[in-house]
Amino acid sequence: MSCPICHKPTQTRFRPFCSQRCADVDLGRWFKGAYRTPSFRQDNDPADLTEAEVAAIRLAQEPSPQ
Ligand SMILES: [Zn+2]
Secondary structure, three states: OEOOOOOOEOOHHHOOOOOHHHHHHHHHHHHHHHHHOOOOOOOOOHHHHHHHHHHHHHHHHOOOOO
16 A cells, blocks of 8 residues: 555554644645535634544554553
């Protein structure tokens, strides 16, 4: 499996990416895509909502304390 951003070998730590940088690049693309989708939780402020989603994704990417 290779990184979908730069096609280097995937690192387990950052799967499916090779690095935090590529994960951030993908997150940025997703972020813009979420903004472009009018139906994306339209009952909430899209800016605040997306920021919360980004934070949740970042937390999910962090390694477990144990
Ligand atoms: Zn990469």
